[in-house]
Amino acid sequence: MVITKEDVLKVIDKIVEVIRENKEYLTELDSAIGDADHGINMDRGFEAVKQKLATIPENSDIGTILKTVGMTLVSTVGGASGPLYGTAFMRAGQAVQGKTELTEEDVVKIFEAALQGIKDRGKAQAGDKTMIDSIEPAYKALKESLENNIALPEALKRAVNAAKEGMEYTKNISARKGRASYLGERSIGHIDPGATSSYLMIKALADVINLL
Amino acid sequence: MVGIVLVSHSRKIVEGVFELVNQMTRGKVPIGIAGGTPDGRLGTDAAEIVEQVKKVDRGEGVVVLVDIGSAVMSAQTAVELLGEEYEGKVKIADAPLVEGAVAAAVEASIGSDFEKVLTVAEEAKKMNKL
Known part of the structure; x- marks a missing residue:
């Protein structure tokens, strides 16, 4: 299966849409254990991504597109998810530099x-x-599925399921990073907002690929 | 002279620290500030940190002071974005923002080199208050 540049742009559009739809939910999760800004921050960041991508040259490759997403996020999200997701997209862009x-x-x-x-x-x-509790299991599931010759759409579905399990697991553990770590064990019982936004992005990717 | 960049989620925090430090060094030290998002929310902006580092760079290195949370990660992202040209010339001080900024700026103002300014800033975290 080949994923085109247009497909990548569709995935990003889908992420923008899903983050927008879940803005209040993400902020609500963050108000329980963080600083109540995750949904707002992510929405501002991805709205800026949408505007930025509308202005990049038509012939930009996928690496450039992903790096542009990353650069925009590090500049506009504001909270910790800015440098984290920003770095993620920039590194992803480097990994597929020059590819269309x-x-x-x-x-x-x-x-x-x-x-x-x-x-x-x-x-x-x-x-x-x-x-990481969403992304790492998703990555492992994806890699393992593809190694077992499972087609990409199905492999991505498995990755989404793994991400969902990982996200739900965050409810049972206490936070060791970020603002939530100040709460220690009192963070148990709440799903991590970052794990949730990661799951939503992975699901957006899988949903778009499954429709191709 | 060594340059200094102050980074916080809050624009008001870095403006306040800038005011304090600038008074002590009588405007001699190039100091940049990066606080808040471009649209005025609490937050940090790695691209702005990059700009501020370039602005205060006089060729003798730039020490970055940060407070908490995303300030640290955004500063690290900025260092990565500055790339090879700035390798070893821009460093984040493992120091409290206010105390570190005062210590670093005073040290820079007397013409100390990059490593010395960085060391003095980091020693600020050991300062006893009582």
Whole structure:
């Protein structure tokens, strides 16, 4: 399966839409254990992404598009998710620099680079109640499915399920990173907003690819 | 002279620290501030930090002081974005924002080099108050 530049732009549009739809929900999750700005911040950031992408040259490759998304996020989100998701998208862009089409392998590379970017930036690991709790299981599920010759749309569905499980798991653990870590064990019982926005983005990707 | 950049979620915090530090160094030290988002919310903007580093760079290095949360990660992102040209010339001080900024700026104002300014800023975290 080949993913075109137009498909990538569709995925980004879908992310913008899903973040917009879940703006209040993400902020509500963040008001329980953080500073109540995750939904607003993410929505501002992705709205800026949408506007920025409307102005980039027609012949931009996928690497440039993803890097532009990252640069826009680090500048406009405001909270910690700005440098985290911004770095994720910039690293993903570097991983597919110059490409105008993506293979299954490239999609894995994008996940790998994004996950590593978030780890490098946030110094968090699985189990710290962060975005990583959604993204890492999704990455592993995707990679394993593709290695077992499962087609990309189905592999992405499995990745979404793994991300969802990971996100729900954050409800049972206490936060070790970010503002929520000040609450320690009192953060147990609440789903992590970052893990939720990560899940929503992975789901947006899978939903678009499944419709192709 | 070594330059200094102050980073916080809050524009008011960095404006206040700038005012304090600038008074002590009588405007001799190039100091940049990055606080809040372009649309005026609380938050940090890595691209703005990059701009401020470039603005205060006099060729002798730039020390970045940060407060909490995304200020740290945005400053790290900015260092990454500044790339090879600035490698080793811009560093984030592992120091409290206010105390570190005062210490760094006073040190810079007497003409100390980059490593010395950075070290003095980081020593500020050991300062006993009582």
